[in-house]
Amino acid sequence: MLIGFYAIIFRRNLIKIAMGVSIIASGINLFLIAIGYRHEGVVPIFTSAAIKAGEAQAKMVLPVPQALTLTSIVISLAVTALMLSFAVVIYKKTNTLDIKEIKEALNID
Amino acid sequence: MIDFLHQNGLALLIAFPLLSAFLIPLIEKISKSLRNIYILFAVFSTTSLAMFLAQSIFAFGPLVYTMGAQHPGLTMPSGLTIPVRIILLADAFSAFMIVSSSIALIASAIYSLGSVKRSLGKYFSLFFVMSASIFGIICTGDLFNLFVFIEICSIASAGLVAFRKEKAESTIAAYNYLIVSSIASLMILFSIGIIYGQYGVLNMAAVAKLIKFSFVDNFAIVLLVSGLALKCGAVPLHFWVPDAYGRAPSGISAFLVVASQASLYALFRVSFTLFGAFFLIKLLSLAIIVLGVLSMFVGVTMALAQKDIKKLMAYHSMSQTGYMLLGVGLGLYSINTPLSDVGFFAMAGGLFHIINNAMYKGLLFLTAGAIIYATGQRDLNKLGGLARKMPYTTIFFMIGAAAIAGLPPTNGFASKLLIYESAFIFNPILSIVALIVSVFTLVSFVKIFCSAFLGPERNEFKNIKEVPCAMHFAMAFLSVLIILFGIFPDLILNAIVKPAASALLNSLAYMGAVF
Numbered sequence: 269m270l271i272g273f274y275a276i277i278f279r280r281n282l283i284k285i286a287m288g289v290s291i292i293a294s295g296i297n298l299f300l301i302a303i304g305y306r307h308e309g310v311v312p313i314f315t316s317a318a319i320k321a322g323e324a325q326a327k328m329v330l331p332v333p334q335a336l337t338l339t340s341i342v343i344s345l346a347v348t349a350l351m352l353s354f355a356v357v358i359y360k361k362t363n364t365l366d367i368k369e370i371k372e373a374l375n376i377d
Numbered sequence: 378m379i380d381f382l383h384q385n386g387l388a389l390l391i392a393f394p395l396l397s398a399f400l401i402p403l404i405e406k407i408s409k410s411l412r413n414i415y416i417l418f419a420v421f422s423t424t425s426l427a428m429f430l431a432q433s434i435f436a437f438g439p440l441v442y443t444m445g446a447q448h449p450g451l452t453m454p455s456g457l458t459i460p461v462r463i464i465l466l467a468d469a470f471s472a473f474m475i476v477s478s479s480i481a482l483i484a485s486a487i488y489s490l491g492s493v494k495r496s497l498g499k500y501f502s503l504f505f506v507m508s509a510s511i512f513g514i515i516c517t518g519d520l521f522n523l524f525v526f527i528e529i530c531s532i533a534s535a536g537l538v539a540f541r542k543e544k545a546e547s548t549i550a551a552y553n554y555l556i557v558s559s560i561a562s563l564m565i566l567f568s569i570g571i572i573y574g575q576y577g578v579l580n581m582a583a584v585a586k587l588i589k590f591s592f593v594d595n596f597a598i599v600l601l602v603s604g605l606a607l608k609c610g611a612v613p614l615h616f617w618v619p620d621a622y623g624r625a626p627s628g629i630s631a632f633l634v635v636a637s638q639a640s641l642y643a644l645f646r647v648s649f650t651l652f653g654a655f656f657l658i659k660l661l662s663l664a665i666i667v668l669g670v671l672s673m674f675v676g677v678t679m680a681l682a683q684k685d686i687k688k689l690m691a692y693h694s695m696s697q698t699g700y701m702l703l704g705v706g707l708g709l710y711s712i713n714t715p716l717s718d719v720g721f722f723a724m725a726g727g728l729f730h731i732i733n734n735a736m737y738k739g740l741l742f743l744t745a746g747a748i749i750y751a752t753g754q755r756d757l758n759k760l761g762g763l764a765r766k767m768p769y770t771t772i773f774f775m776i777g778a779a780a781i782a783g784l785p786p787t788n789g790f791a792s793k794l795l796i797y798e799s800a801f802i803f804n805p806i807l808s809i810v811a812l813i814v815s816v817f818t819l820v821s822f823v824k825i826f827c828s829a830f831l832g833p834e835r836n837e838f839k840n841i842k843e844v845p846c847a848m849h850f851a852m853a854f855l856s857v858l859i860i861l862f863g864i865f866p867d868l869i870l871n872a873i874v875k876p877a878a879s880a881l882l883n884s885l886a887y888m889g890a891v892f
Contacts, residue, residue: 303574361545
């Protein structure tokens with residue numbers, strides 16, 4: 269995540285900034301998956317837990333964080349796609365991806 | 378029918394705009410006029426559903442809808458003690474926000490029907506996705522769904538900010554907006570992960586019941602509050618506001634105000650319901666008050682220096698957000714203190730300001746849009762003498778400007794007076810700052826009025842005409858509401874604002890709706 273923040277703050281290339289955002293998103297996805305970890309847990313499918321149930325109580329990994337991660341992967345895909353398409357539009361208009369050059373080209377303060 | 382709506386209304390309120398969003402491109406294939414009729418139908422049925430729901434919440438108390446249960450009211454599956462299903466939950470505060478956003482929805486939709494000239498279908502698809510996500514943010518009772526709706530909202534609104542893609546500026550504004558809001562929502566997601574890791578629940582009421590305020594929780598609170606403050610554009614995190622508001626199509630600027638108010642809703646909901654019993658709540662509320670005062674002051678001083686008409690208004694919407702934060706922050710500060718009565722009035726003022734701001738800020742953005750639509754010019758120094766050509770727009774602008782500066786008999790006066798009076802009792806300095814900000818607001822709107830509407834007629838504007846009647850209708854609708862709310866503030870206060878404020882303060886009732 270910190271690498272992603274570094275990229276967003278210090279990079280001037282639009283595509284690299286978009287990469288930074290998606291690195292942060294992957295970091296958070298990893299964190300969410302790590303929350304669900306249980307030592308020696310099995311796949312959270314009801315039947316597979318039942319098979320193991322013969323040998324004491326089988327532990328399942330938490331299923332909810334996995335669902336959350338799946339959702340957040342989809343969302344971050346959408347965000348990345350939208351950002352990159354904005355970058356393409358900006359490149360078409362200004363012929364550059366560098367923030368400073370874009371500002372000079374458009375006279376934005 | 379009424380019973381059915383009463384039970385399933387919350388889900389329909391989100392599902393119906395979402396369905397319309399994807400139906401519109403299909404209907405457009407058949408015929409363009411059919412599409413326009415469908416858009417009008419969808420807007421009116423969404424708002425009437427919203428009004429119906431709000432009315433029944435005010436009358437009968439909080440509404441609950443459990444996704445996937447045999448019966449919508451069944452929050453807990455048999456044998457479980459925590460709510461595991463996704464729950465939609467709306468209390469009086471949510472109802473208040475539903476009313477405020479549906480007013481803005483109807484005005485900006487009608488306005489856009491008049492003002493957007495090409496790819497109207499795509500525009501309204503995004504528009505309905507955005508309104509579905511705003512209603513989602515307001516109605517959800519689930520932390521993760523809050524994140525999902527916030528993210529949908531920012532994607533849809535970034536698409537709308539970039540709608541005029543022939544201009545590179547608007548694309549850049551959308552790019553900035555998307556970066557900022559996705560970082561904000563990733564921070565929110567991170568803190569939701571932390572909370573889930575400790576308590577194993579995502580339902581807001583359940584978290585509020587279980588939360589213990591350990592050190593890690595404090596970290597989550599800081600992340601959550603700063604993420605939401607980033608989304609609603611309070612001052613140290615305000616840099617995306619002027620670009621995004623200034624470059625979006627005007628109908629969307631008016632609706633973006635509502636989108637950032639929905640994040641404001643989430644901020645208040647989280648800080649009152651989730652962290653209401655927090656022992657550092659004084660610190661949190663002081664932080665909100667300081668954010669509010671800073672936003673007010675910085676917003677208005679930066680607005681004074683602007684030449685671009687829509688950027689100027691965007692800075693003003695920052696300073697108006699400051700008023701709401703100030704009012705509600707004072708209410709949060711005064712929980713369980715001798716001043717809690719005064720705090721209640723400050724909160725009522727802050728909340729009343731939310732709905733008022735949605736109206737007059739919307740109206741001002743719409744008039745600015747009308748000026749740009751008619752003249753194609755957004756620089757104040759190059760405008761002038763429009764009052765002769767556009768008399769109606771001038772009148773609407775005057776009403777909006779009076780309301781934002783807090784002059785009677787408009788609604789801005791009513792809510793600002795409440796905030797001044799109660800802030801004075803806490804600390805006179807707060808209300809002095811608020812008054813000064815109000816004066817500066819008046820100054821800058823007088824500046825717009827003089828340079829755009831008064832003065833000699835300019836040669837290049839000889840041939841301009843008034844804008845289409847759909848745009849007039851939307852502006853007139855908002856103006857009438859502003860005046861009505863200003864003349865009968867007591868009616869509105871007692872009917873919707875005070876129930877909302879007491880619902881926000883009474884987090885036990887919110888939990889009671891689930892457990």
